Amino acid sequence: MGKCVCIIAEFRHGAFRRVSYEVASEGKRLADALGIGLCAVAVGSGVAEKAAELGRYAVDKVYAVDDPALENYLAEAYVPAIADVIAGCDPAAVILPASVDGKDLGARLAARLKAGLAQDCTRVVCESGKIKAKRPIFAGKCFGWCEWAEGALPVISCRPNVMDCFAPMEDRKAEVEKVAFSVPETRSRVKSMDLDTSGKVELTEAEIIVSGGRGMKGPENYPMLEELAKLLGAAVGASRAAVDSGWRPHADQVGQTGKVVNPNLYIAVGISGAIQHLAGMGSSKFIVAINKDAEAPIFSKADFGVVEDLFSFVPVFTEEIRKLKSTCS
């Protein structure tokens, strides 16, 4: 039995990403169930100064690996740093974000520590001292429960936007220990990083998604969805049909090949609902389908369905949203 639950907090450009707080919250629930403390490892440039903040999310102690050379995530440098801390703090479980970098890090870390990794988990429980984690397979067409062999270290990455994040305890601070680490020479390097500062919402972290499919008929019609999305503070997604036709960038593709999303609200516009698309958005909390074909399979997943031609419906719907937003603000 390990001494603590250890989370890996994700730090980018001077701040912890929100998913780090979700992971801390989930880590705290597990630590309480096991009757042990919660510690964190945080790697980055300037992370030591900010590390005490994790105390607001119940972390007792943060091991901070701070070096200007660790500004950007690079597995070759991050993995040895984190593996050393984990070996030193002897955790009962390691929990990290199933973000783009986190999934990558988790796999390499598990191989180094000879640990058992469950990626992209949506639930973690503890039954009579035994840890179990639930994760989607086949992009959410099914779920599997993972269990660990005696003596194997569970490494659990948690899907963003799923775990309940508790309200921060404003005046609580974590103890911070700066860990000495000499950053190794790496053969790989970040040549450049290009972050979109337009305020566009990332699909996998969006609370609302407006998604368009083959029914949109062409790229020239997407500004209609972008306008609606902007009013709602939503991200714009697309079906494989729309991406394969070259109407939308591949990064917008929702589905079994593409991104699996779980927003509070998913608005499917002109999407028939191929099984591989349904797999990618089926776990959305609330689904609206707008399609002129009343027989489209998307309606079987929708909480609210509108059988209408999207070209006449969406502009009217957008105006109604605009009215609502103006009365609310």
Add this chain to the structure above:
Amino acid sequence: MNVAVLLKQTPDTESVIRIASDGKSVATDDLKWIVNPYDEFAVEAALRLKEKHGGSVTIISCGPQRVVESIRTALAMGADTGVLIDDPALEGSDSLGVATALAAAVKEVNPDIVLCGSRAVDYDLAQRGPMVAELLGWPHLALAVTIDSDGNTVTIDRPIEGGKVVLESSLPAVVTFGGSHAVWSPRYASLPGIMKAKKKPLAVKKLADLGVDAAEAGTARVRMTSLEMPVQRAAGRVIDGGQDTAGKAVELVRALHEEAKVI
């Protein structure tokens, strides 16, 4: 440039998934098997590297005999040789056990670069590529949507939340692939390609042939002990709102705001 591609066979993405009678595996009796789409992107990228630099492309897979068909598909696309690791010990294993077997096969092939999908569309484990890199002690560049190499280094574009990173590494290295069919447009096998593929070498190996201890590689640290289907959604409501378009729009906004409370 000699390229190795790690390839997994998965059920078609249009498959309906059912839980088998053991409660912890997926029923496979009526599934159609395909090359994992992300691995297919890796095969396409490998063939482009071969076209530019010469050399050979080797396909390495783990699994039962049915996987031969998927390896032949890659050979028909233009890969040169195949290796299938078919060992019953791997059935009880986990990702790290499979990665151990794959890494041993990679060492035998001794390529300049290893390519594979960032994940497979069946179990979405997303572990194989980085684990093989860790076991080999190589760098890895994950989630590539472009790839370029001058023969000594490899460069990729990697999308991250809200942006893009350009990564570079010296060789040898592992690269895992993201993107989509639209990004990679993997080539179809031509008829002559299919004929030629039948005669290309395809070796079937056991773990012992690769010097891997079957007891060790076959031990799972983590395993799936039960499966469950997602909760069925309650039947939805068709928004009517007095039939006309404007009426439906008003009713939908009201329902989303007042009932669902999501806007």
